[in-house]
Amino acid sequence: MEKLDRLGWAAGITFSAYGLRIGIRVNNAEVLEQLLGLLPPGWKPSAAAVVDRLYSLISGGTGPRPTVRRFNLLYADAVRLMRTLDLAEVFTLLESHLQLYVAEAARRRLFVHAGVVAWRGQAVVIPGRSFSGKTSLVEKLVQAGATYYSDEYAVFDARGRVHPFPRPLSIRDETGRLLKKCPAQALGGTIGVKPLPVGLIIVSEYRRGSRWRPQILSPGQATLALLAHTVSARRQPQFAFATLPQVVSPALALKGVRGEAQELVDMLLNDYGNWPNRGLSSTDNGKDLRGDRTDATARTTRWASGATISR
Amino acid sequence: MRPHARHAGLVVQQLADETLAYDLERHRAYCLNRTAALVWQHCDGRTTLTEMATLLEAAEQTPVDEEVIWLALEQLRRARLLQEPVPWPVAERRYSRREMMRKVSLVAGITVLLPLVSSIVAPVTAQATTCVKSSDCSHCIGVGLPCCTPHNTNCVRVTHGCSCA
Numbered sequence: 106m107e108k109l110d111r112l113g114w115a116a117g118i119t120f121s122a123y124g125l126r127i128g129i130r131v132n133n134a135e136v137l138e139q140l141l142g143l144l145p146p147g148w149k150p151s152a153a154a155v156v157d158r159l160y161s162l163i164s165g166g167t168g169p170r171p172t173v174r175r176f177n178l179l180y181a182d183a184v185r186l187m188r189t190l191d192l193a194e195v196f197t198l199l200e201s202h203l204q205l206y207v208a209e210a211a212r213r214r215l216f217v218h219a220g221v222v223a224w225r226g227q228a229v230v231i232p233g234r235s236f237s238g239k240t241s242l243v244e245k246l247v248q249a250g251a252t253y254y255s256d257e258y259a260v261f262d263a264r265g266r267v268h269p270f271p272r273p274l275s276i277r278d279e280t281g282r283l284l285k286k287c288p289a290q291a292l293g294g295t296i297g298v299k300p301l302p303v304g305l306i307i308v309s310e311y312r313r314g315s316r317w318r319p320q321i322l323s324p325g326q327a328t329l330a331l332l333a334h335t336v337s338a339r340r341q342p343q344f345a346f347a348t349l350p351q352v353v354s355p356a357l358a359l360k361g362v363r364g365e366a367q368e369l370v371d372m373l374l375n376d377y378g379n380w381p382n383r384g385l386s387s388t389d390n391g392k393d394l395r396g397d398r399t400d401a402t403a404r405t406t407r408w409a410s411g412a413t414i415s416r
Numbered sequence: 417m418r419p420h421a422r423h424a425g426l427v428v429q430q431l432a433d434e435t436l437a438y439d440l441e442r443h444r445a446y447c448l449n450r451t452a453a454l455v456w457q458h459c460d461g462r463t464t465l466t467e468m469a470t471l472l473e474a475a476e477q478t479p480v481d482e483e484v485i486w487l488a489l490e491q492l493r494r495a496r497l498l499q500e501p502v503p504w505p506v507a508e509r510r511y512s513r514r515e516m517m518r519k520v521s522l523v524a525g526i527t528v529l530l531p532l533v534s535s536i537v538a539p540v541t542a543q544a545t546t547c548v549k550s551s552d553c554s555h556c557i558g559v560g561l562p563c564c565t566p567h568n569t570n571c572v573r574v575t576h577g578c579s580c581a
Binding site for chain 2: 275
């Protein structure tokens with residue numbers, strides 16, 4: 106680290122995001138401006154002299170001769186993350202590293218790998234692994250008029266509300282390869298601002314030709330389904346166990362295999378009136394919900410025919 | 417026979433009808449449904465299996481066979497939520513949850529909530545984020561992003577092409 110510190114640093118920025126203080130220093134001031142677009146959503150400049158994590162970016166640029174190019178180097182504290190000739194690759198890694206660090210170490214917020222949109226004052230949360238089809242569902246929901254919150258993380262507070270993490274959608278092509286970053290506005294959508302209670306949790310996986318016949322998850326099973334995608338599950342299980350039941354208590358959680366995203370989106374949004382909104386506040390957590398769940402099954406029958414309560 | 421629940425190294429959260437437990441050593445999370453939770457609650461080293469069945473009968477207001485308690489204990493044992501495993505009686509036939517469901521329905525004509533312990537393995541950080549397949553990375557697609565496998569690697573350029581390192 107001392108060797109790094111001795112290098113000539115031309116510019117730097119300190120910012121805070123989700124209770125963490127992060128610094129980035131660069132040896133070329135022009136590069137810093139390009140980095141601002143990579144910072145986690147909701148970042149704020151900070152005057153802190155001490156940071157939790159310091160990134161150091163050495164941009165190589167052109168060498169002494171036209172045929173010579175210098176490597177770009179990226180460090181997180183004293184650990185070298187990348188050495189490459191392509192500065193764009195450093196930007197990609199820095200952006201993903203920043204997001205992951207914030208998601209894992211955030212204070213008072215729980216990050217779950219999930220897509221999130223809002224529909225008439227309630228959030229729809231779609232947890233899942235990479236390649237499970239989260240972004241496809243979010244994309245179609247936004248195109249259908251839902252408000253965009255995130256295609257990467259559902260950010261929950263201790264009351265179980267979800268906050269926006271509106272980075273541009275990472276849309277893949279049919280082969281699953283990363284194709285392009287697409288702002289929600291380009292899909293005709295708007296970006297959410299306020300934290301919202303969760304109305305619906307969809308645990309689904311895409312399978313070509315499948316029909317959506319979901320199973321209703323109990324609050325405990327819905328909590329496990331979210332925990333399976335919680336970034337800091339191993340680091341802070343107590344906080345996860347305290348927060349996730351607050352998330353699921355007012356929500357209906359459905360699990361199943363789905364076919365095309367558009368088909369599911371049509372069913373969800375066209376039958377909005379049948380969404381089983383139990384209207385419970387987070388303080389109702391101790392209430393016996395079994396009756397409500399049975400009622401929920403009846404009301405979802407039209408668009409989720411064959412739904413069963415999981416016991 | 418007086419089974420004893422394990423509490424050391426666990427984070428426990430009670431829900432309305434269910435109980436959640438997180439094993440800090442194995443990083444596994446469990447969800448005990450109402451019946452399994454009731455049985456686990458009474459695994460205090462003092463309550464016998466017969467007493468448990470009576471307690472469960474009172475809670476559910478329906479007759480409960482002692483085999484339901486055995487089924488719960490078997491699932492709790494597999495989840496390592498008991499201090500010591502409770503051996504299934506040799507004379508008794510060991511039933512699966514599905515067989516038990518069928519048996520109880522036929523005999524009693526009703527369906528009691530059979531015990532169920534569901535579990536997941538808590539993800540490592542890299543499993544809960546967007547990642548690139550190593551096959552894509554080898555074609556230099558997604559350079560700079562985390563690789564799905566192996567964990568804690570990023571797709572980076574190497575001498576000839578790209579790889580997860």
